[in-house]
Amino acid sequence: MIGHSEAIAQNYPSRSIRIIVPFTAGGGNDVLGRTVAQKLQEAWGQPVVVENKPGAGGNIGADLVAKSPADGYTLLIAANNILSINPTLNDGTPFDPLKDFAPISLVGTIPVLLAVPSTLPVKSVKELISLAKSDPEKLTFGSAGYGTPQHLSGDLFASMAGVKMQHVPYRGASPMITDLISGQVQLAFGAINTMLPLVKDRKLRAVAVTSDKRLPYLQDVPTVSEDLPGFETDIWIALVAPAGTPRDVVVKINEEVRRIFTLPDVRERLAAQGIEPKTSTPDDLTALVKSDLARWAKVIKDTGEKSKQ
Incomplete structure (x- = not known):
């Protein structure tokens, strides 16, 4: 039976x-x-x-x-x-x-990508940290929602870099990306599958990935941990x-x-x-x-x- x-x-x-x-x-x-x-x-x-x-x-x-x-x-x-x-x-x-x-x-x-609008004069993690320190609390970062790994990636970044940034949560990636492209938020941590097409179209600039190693298909984009040792999210x-x-x-x-x-x-x-x-x-x-x-x-x-x- x-x-x-x-x-x-x-x-x-x-x-x-x-x-x-x-x-x-x-x-x-x-x-x-x-x-x-x-x-x-x-x-x-x-x-x-x-x-x-x-x-x-x-x-x-x-x-x-x-x-x-x-x-x-x-x-x-x-x-x-x-x-x-x-x-x-x-x-x-x-x-x-x-x-x-x-x-x-x-x-x-899904890897997480740190990206900025192509109009923001930031091309590296060091430059982003310098910008944040030059005007404390002015920078805003977007995420696909409160409590997501993308949101906490931003919090962890700010904590480890010793800077202050204001979090702007969205209901999903699409509205967040729209505001990022227009500069309503100055940076974002986002799932790479939603961000990469816009990087390729030069509407966004890839600053770093949050994985522990560079990605095979984005070898020219460094990891956050190259400037902030120990940083890793996924x-x-x-x-x-x-x-x-x-x-x-x-x-x-x-x-x-x-x-x-x-x-x-x-x-x-x-x-x-x-x-x-x-x-x-x-x-x-x-x-x-x-x-x-x-x-x-x-x-x-x-x-x-x-x-x-």
Whole structure:
């Protein structure tokens, strides 16, 4: 006889699946969510629908999934801010990242780019720090939202550089980039897939990347850590389900997701947008969430971000 969970997994999916993307359309979370949805639908022959539910730094969409039936038919694309930043930064976070979700797999990582408008006379981290020190608190930096890795990248940068900058959060990358190009904000930390096309069009200037090494496709752009040793931030994105989802269903989704991200057409399409496909086991994802919760809690404490609320 087969167990109850295994029997459920054998018949899964028998109807349409929802993938909640808790950010606006067009960003890296959305791209990865739609990639997974398309390929799951092709593999399983059931509709897989993406729904964008932005707001509260991703918490609105995440809470919807946390409170959904644990049957594998409602899934969440969860960026690391949802699982490892928001719970520390926001006392009102309505879910526990370790208790309310069943991790399935990582789906990708996205480097963070520090960029300025092409009209701003800044071409390096040193020049940016000098500008910030010459006129304290005048510089504003944009991010795709409060509590995102991009936001905390700016806070960490200011703290390590000994400068003051005013944070301007947006509801997603698109409105932030519009204001950055026009100079409404003087700099931004953003996901490279949304910023790179505008760098190539010379509307933005790439100053540095926040990864620990230069990127193979941007060898002429230095890392922030070359001027601020020890500086490193990143964005990772995962797929999770509500806690209590049958283990065999989680494993079935995990196996299919890992297959999807080995497909050459998927890897090429994502690489062209600066997104690195990256998968994991459910247990490895749990370990990553735990380690990142501790890592970002230290950054939030060291930068005093929580006291600014």
